[in-house]
Amino acid sequence: MAVKKTYEEINEKIRRGEAVVVTAEEIIDIVKDEGVAKAARKVDVITTGTFGPMCSTGAFINFGHSDPPIRMAKVWLNDVPAYAGVAAVDAYIGATELSEVLGMAYGGAHVIEDLIAGKKVKLVAKSYGTDCYPRKEIETYINKDVINEAYLFNPRNAYQNYAVAVNSSARILYTYMGTLLPRLGNATYCSASQLSPLINDPFYRTIGIGTRVFLAGTQGYVAWQGTQFNPQQARGENGVPLSPAGTLALIGNLKQMNTDFIRAATFHNYGTTMFVGVGVPIPVLDEDIVEKASISDKDIYTTIVDYSVPQRSKPNFGRVSYAELRSGKIEINGKQVRTAPISSYTRARKIAETLKTWVKEGKFFVQQPVETFKLGQSVKPLEIVTEEEI
Structure with missing residues (x-):
């Protein structure tokens, strides 16, 4: 059977x-x-x-609001740029982003590992300033215990x-x-x-x-x-x-x-x-x-x-x-x-x-997918075309 x-x-x-x-x-x-x-x-x-x-790995981080608050337009973590175009104090740091000081010797992956290890990380943020977010710059130190959400x-x-x-x-x-x-x-x-x-x-x-x-x-x-x-x-x-x-x-x-x-x-x-x-x-x-x-x-x-x-x-x-x-x-x-x-x-x-x-030990259960992947698709190459051709 x-x-x-x-x-x-x-x-x-x-x-x-x-x-x-x-x-x-x-x-x-x-x-x-x-x-x-x-x-x-x-x-x-x-x-x-x-x-x-x-390489396609990274982390979203919510730093929390300062007083007065800042709308972080540019963010650096240990001199590594993070993308801040998602919300006032949210940023995404990618593993392959390189340090502006150390170059290839240190990058986003190292920032992520440092955070997971409980180490302190230098946060620098700059802003153009708004009525609701008047602060224009901030420099401080963070670790995984003082930030809010941090998820890969x-x-x-x-x-x-x-x-x-x-x-x-x-x-x-x-x-x-x-x-x-x-x-x-x-x-x-x-x-x-x-x-x-x-x-x-x-x-x-x-x-x-x-x-x-x-x-x-x-x-x-x-x-x-x-x-x-x-x-x-x-x-x-x-x-x-x-x-x-x-x-x-x-x-x-x-x-x-x-x-x-x-x-x-x-x-x-x-x-x-x-x-x-x-x-x-x-x-x-x-x-x-x-x-x-x-x-x-x-x-x-x-x-x-x-x-x-x-x-x-x-x-x-x-x-x-x-x-x-x-x-x-x-x-x-x-x-x-x-x-x-x-x-x-x-x-x-x-x-x-x-x-x-x-x-x-009963600490991990199997989870049925809410949706399965489709087999009938393929990756398209990036074609270099003019504005008129697309």
Whole structure:
């Protein structure tokens, strides 16, 4: 008889402390030993995790009103500009915004990490002054305990697969995929592969708007599909896209986050970014979910892309499995090329294990999406046109 479970049934088992919870790594061996049907009957929740650089990350902050009040038109946090065009004392700071003093050595990601860590941050704001907001400038110090709301709102996180980056040119390239050595001197990749949330739910059956997630050490939510959401990418026989596809827009309380699971970073000659930890519990509703989530690195493929070509549609050197990538070397055009991850599989495993513990202890429940993502859309390029042409 086919296995069928509901969110309500699974959450009731979580409440009673009876839910069987395993990580996306563990389900691989369970299915191998016991088969899909038996695993689906046995397991209630599969936890996933990923930890890597997610540039499209930032935080909304409400500073509170001063006396006399100010309508903050320009805002700096530790000399990093924040966008203040949202309300009188609200601002949004993006992870990749750079310090006007330190440049690439410090940016919005570092401000966010400093706030999460409880450190003091210098706030400077300027205004043109109005009758209701007469103050024209302010300089003070804040931390996460003295501001009002502070929440992460990340437009694009947890990419569903990502390309391998190589460089066939004669010079070193400095990119968001790290330093790429000339003449195929190395290859970098960025995915938790068999642990990654959207790889384990490739058609977004349980991950959608409203899904409860692990975000940087606390509970967060999927707010929307992420920007550049591109589910129409080519997929392998197992349904997993062979290049960047789905993404998630995530939201969560910055004040409750933990710097074990969110860290600022600087990529040499590129700029700042934010390493973000994301985990999603996948409820076992039926056998298909188990079958998809039991995929292993040897069956997950991605595309090798040449970053030395400036065009958006870069040439590629074929496809490679994550088992090959994690072996430390791959072959490109007959040449052995060293590989290195820019994401942390160890930290992704810790996220999946932490989430597993939370679910087993009744601290984290699975949430049915209020709306699922649509598969029939694709990302459009930016076309350069004249005013008359549009």
